[in-house]
Amino acid sequence: MSTASLTEEQFVNYEREGFLLLGRTLETEELDGLRSRLWEIIEGSVHYDGLKLQLYDPDEDPLTGKKFRKIGDLCLDDRFLSYFQKPLFRQITRRYYGDSVSAQRAMLFNNYPKLENAGIAFHQDGGDSWNWIYDRHPTVTVWT
Secondary structure, eight states: OOOOOOOHHHHHHHHHHSOOOOOOOSOHHHHHHHHHHHHHHHHTSSOOTTOEEEEOSSOOOTTTSOOEEEEEOGGGSHHHHHHHTOHHHHHHHHHHHOTTOSOSOOOEEOOOSOOTTOOOOOOOOOSGGGTTTOSSOOOOOOOO
């Protein structure tokens, strides 16, 4: 069963420790549906104006013929939007950002075990260089 909401004690723990394990946030059927939709996006059978698919250049993935780094703006897809708008995530964002924000970025990151010549080291976006985009530093990141 998925986590439906957080208690005040869990919020306090997050604020004290800097992280919180949410537990299961979707059911197997939902995961299967999102996984299926990702493959459709990667293979090109589903496309949205504004969807950002960032490919690695040098090699190809043997399964898809593409090696991708990330897919951005997944909130354009109804299946993903439904997942991002779950009451649990709304509860979290309302606490820290108010009623007008539900997600800052909605994307899939793909990390291959070893990509030489990719030129991209592990990093967490944010900090002062993002001030031109956002009116505040991110307080919460939900990785699922």
